[in-house]
Amino acid sequence: MAQVQLPVFHRGFGGTMRRDAWWIRPIVIVILLGSFLGYANWAAWQGDHYQFGNYLSPFYSPLLFGPDPFAWFGPRPAWFPAWISPALLILPFPGLFRVTCYYYRGAYYRSFWADPPSCAVGEPRKTYWGEKSFPLILQNIHRYFLYAALCFLLILLHDVWHALHFADPVTGVEHFGLGVGTLVLAVNVTLLTGYTLGCHSLRHIVGGHLDQLAGRPVRQAAYECASCLNRRHMYWAWMSLLSVAFSDIYVRMCSMGIWTDYRLF
Ligand code: FES
Numbered sequence: 001m002a003q004v005q006l007p008v009f010h011r012g013f014g015g016t017m018r019r020d021a022w023w024i025r026p027i028v029i030v031i032l033l034g035s036f037l038g039y040a041n042w043a044a045w046q047g048d049h050y051q052f053g054n055y056l057s058p059f060y061s062p063l064l065f066g067p068d069p070f071a072w073f074g075p076r077p078a079w080f081p082a083w084i085s086p087a088l089l090i091l092p093f094p095g096l097f098r099v100t101c102y103y104y105r106g107a108y109y110r111s112f113w114a115d116p117p118s119c120a121v122g123e124p125r126k127t128y129w130g131e132k133s134f135p136l137i138l139q140n141i142h143r144y145f146l147y148a149a150l151c152f153l154l155i156l157l158h159d160v161w162h163a164l165h166f167a168d169p170v171t172g173v174e175h176f177g178l179g180v181g182t183l184v185l186a187v188n189v190t191l192l193t194g195y196t197l198g199c200h201s202l203r204h205i206v207g208g209h210l211d212q213l214a215g216r217p218v219r220q221a222a223y224e225c226a227s228c229l230n231r232r233h234m235y236w237a238w239m240s241l242l243s244v245a246f247s248d249i250y251v252r253m254c255s256m257g258i259w260t261d262y263r264l265f
Contacts, residue, residue, distance in 0.1 A: 011122035022118040029111040047085030100142035195236035198229025
């Protein structure tokens with residue numbers, strides 16, 4: 001077969017023959033991810049206004065120590081350092097699940113490290129280590145954070161169940177109801193479910209290690225479901241990221257008395 005030798009051009013950082021606005025996407029990602037990281041850090045260190053009635057901010061769920069009715073182990077023990085907010089105890093799990101996600105890896109490698117900033121655009125380094133050596137080989141831990149993320153989904157679902165029960169202000173008796181906050185938390189857990197169940201690692205867990213899926217209807221159905229969600233993984237990733245932040249803002253604003261939570265029934 002005839003072979004054609006094509007010349008390889010080494011362009012400097014940002015050099016390209018592309019004529020489209022390739023730089024818009026990395027800039028938007030830096031703004032969105034940077035804003036989220038800034039807000040999430042601020043909210044996690046606050047240790048306040050994370051609960052409003054029967055609503056709990058997803059940044060603080062599960063609440064290990066704190067006020068009733070959400071705390072798993074009762075009030076904060078006296079020996080526990082006051083500067084550690086309850087969110088700091090649990091956020092590393094969903095946080096590292098996102099940081100090691102296949103989609104986000106591609107997004108922040110390009111946007112924050114410019115490695116490369118976009119396809120066919122010159123990058124600032126000449127060597128490529130890939131993810132086979134330290135420290136990026138640690139990204140392979142993603143599948144283990146997936147197990148934690150699945151547990152967090154169940155906990156957040158339970159929070160939505162909690163958000164469907166409102167205590168009577170006089171008698172304290174709980175009644176089934178629906179508030180705007182309930183809907184906010186329900187949409188959030190729905191988007192998080194779409195993001196988590198479309199994970200590449202989950203797809204491999206349910207459909208991998210087999211030569212063929214035919215004759216295994218349960219695994220085939222699970223694989224097709226995961227694949228279907230996986231096709232839009234980027235959208236689920238962004239929508240769920242924004243909804244987590246908005247859920248915290250909603251609970252915080254209601255708790256501070258700035259927003260009113262309207263009851264639908
Ligand atoms: S690959 Fe994105 S959550 Fe697993």
